[in-house]
Every structure is written in C-alpha cells, then in structure tokens.
Amino acid sequence: MSLYRNSAWFLKGMTEFTRGAFLSAAKHFVEKDLEVSMAGRVFMITGANSGIGRATAMAIAKRGGTVHMVCRNKDKAEEARADIVKESGNKEIYVHILDLFETRKVWEFAEAFKRKYKALNVLINNAGCIMSERDVNAEGLEKSFAISIPFERHTSLSISRCITVSSGGMLVQKLRTGNLQTEIGRYDGTMVYAQHKRQQVVMTEQWAKTHSNVHFSVMHPGWVDTPAVANAMPDFHQSMKDSLRTPEQGADTAVWLAISEAAATKPSGSFFQDRRMVSAHLPLAWTHSSQLEQQKFMSVMEDLAKTFQPH
Numbered sequence: 001m002s003l004y005r006n007s008a009w010f011l012k013g014m015t016e017f018t019r020g021a022f023l024s025a026a027k028h029f030v031e032k033d034l035e036v037s038m039a040g041r042v043f044m045i046t047g048a049n050s051g052i053g054r055a056t057a058m059a060i061a062k063r064g065g066t067v068h069m070v071c072r073n074k075d076k077a078e079e080a081r082a083d084i085v086k087e088s089g090n091k092e093i094y095v096h097i098l099d100l101f102e103t104r105k106v107w108e109f110a111e112a113f114k115r116k117y118k119a120l121n122v123l124i125n126n127a128g129c130i131m132s133e134r135d136v137n138a139e140g141l142e143k144s145f146a147i148s149i150p151f152e153r154h155t156s157l158s159i160s161r162c163i164t165v166s167s168g169g170m171l172v173q174k175l176r177t178g179n180l181q182t183e184i185g186r187y188d189g190t191m192v193y194a195q196h197k198r199q200q201v202v203m204t205e206q207w208a209k210t211h212s213n214v215h216f217s218v219m220h221p222g223w224v225d226t227p228a229v230a231n232a233m234p235d236f237h238q239s240m241k242d243s244l245r246t247p248e249q250g251a252d253t254a255v256w257l258a259i260s261e262a263a264a265t266k267p268s269g270s271f272f273q274d275r276r277m278v279s280a281h282l283p284l285a286w287t288h289s290s291q292l293e294q295q296k297f298m299s300v301m302e303d304l305a306k307t308f309q310p311h
Helices: 002-016 019-026 051-062 074-088 103-116 143-148 168-172 189-210 227-232 234-240 247-259 291-306
Strands: 042-046 066-071 093-097 122-125 161-165 215-220 270-273
Touching (some): 002 168, 019 247, 042 051, 051 066, 051 074, 051 247, 066 074, 074 093, 122 247, 143 189, 161 189, 168 189, 189 215, 189 227, 189 291, 215 247, 247 270
Parallel strands (some): 042 122, 066 093, 122 161, 161 215, 215 270
8 A cells, every 4th residue: 555655645736736737737826816915914924934835935025024034043934024024025024933843842932922003904823844864852752753744723813824844755644543753663753743744634634623713724745856855855955856846836735725715615625726725635545544543643743732732
C-alpha cells in the first residue's frame, strides 16, 4: 500500500501540483474574487518572512489589510516587512518575534496579543518545518509536532476565518492516534512532517464541527519553490525546480480563502487546492480514519494543550 500511495501521490502531483497545473487551473479563476479592499481587516500570518507566508502577507498588504507577521528570525522578519511596506505602500504591517517551537511561549503570545490588540479577523497558520532528526523543545515536545500544530485556542481571539497551509505529503498518511511525537521507530523527517499535516486536516474538520462562528479551511499550495523545500528536500528540489510553483502561486489559494466572499460560501472544514474544494484522500489509499479515532486524537490534543495553557 505504501508503494501504491507513493506512486498515486507522485502521479497526482505531476498532473495537479506543478506550475503548469496552476496556470491551467488559473484559467478558471474568477478575477473579481480578489478585487477587494481589506482596509480595516486584521490578519495574522505565521512564518511570514519567506516563501508562501511572505507572498500571502504581501498580497493582503497590497489590498490594505493590517498584517501581523509572526516570525522567529528578527532580521529576516524586519527585512521582509520593509519590502512589503515599500512595495505595497501599506505601513500597517507589524512584526512579532516568536519561536513557534516553544509551546508555552505561543500560549503567552496569544494571551498578550489579545490584551494589546482589539481585533483579529483572520488567522493563517503557515509555519512549518521538516526536521532532519528528532529533536524536542523546552517542554519535551518533538519540534516538528510543536510547530505544525496551529494555535489551539485561536477561537478565543474572535476571528472569523482560520486558514491552515497543509502539504500534499499528507495524502500518503493516515492519522495515527498513537506515537504522535515519533518516540517509537525510525525518524523520517519528511514522513513525520506529512503526518503532522494530516493531523492539521483532521483538526480543521473537527474544529469546524464545534465552532460554527469561525470559517475553517485547510489548503494545499502545490509544489512550491521555497527555501524550506530547497533545504529539506534538495534532491526533489533539484529534479523538479523547473516545474515548481512560485511562492505567489503557492499562496494564491490561501489568499483567496482569507479575503474572498466566494470562499466564505464553501463549507467550513473543507480542504482546498487551486481555489477548489478537493478530497483530502487519494483514491483507494486507505487513509480515512474513523470518527472514534478522530475523537481520540482531538481528546489527546486538548489534554496536551491544557498542560501549557496559562492559568
């Protein structure tokens, strides 16, 4: 089955995830969907200093939105902010330095943000990383797991939309409710990352069922030429570099989900690719999980979150 999944994934990728596939899909985009002003609307984007996150921040800034960039590297973040301000003419761009590896600091940041700022309309969970070997943060959580899990209690920020940037790699993964932090067995950073992206899809689906006041969505950006891909998957990047999407193309659906009226009419909790709702599973790949498995996973995640929540 693993061989089938990988083969089916690569075939799907070659036909749907490349730059050419985006250009083909874009022929059917409705241009006016993104011809909107975001003045007065407030957005938070994690991992916003490079790649898809930076392209998303730029697109929203150009439409007048207030953007809060959550980044780990201060120098890169400030450089990205300066470029965004210069190109967009929008000065309402703010940098927040936060190491998303550190779970307790994420909680503290969220609480401090709520106290300081009156509004946050849209949260875009974009940050992620592929680790070359297993490592843990100060709280003992595996780092890829820690950074891939979106803000657990983001609904308390009174947001109206929450978008999570996933990965096509999750299509070869079935949700596992045990060994969430890869404590057992060989550590394959790419597959661990893919599993965490599957977890994001399940969380999005479950949150949509319990929080009707927020429109949740998760999207696949396609195969994108980003520093993260080049560093973590050099062989793939080298062989596919001429077919990879630009960061702007990869960000397109995230931007569409964040700002368009059309996106808000789609069912909450859905999985998107190139502005279309698509299946979060490959045909005959046996990656579906039962409702009981999903509920067990969510229960574990909620219990874990409580251990880090400020009291």
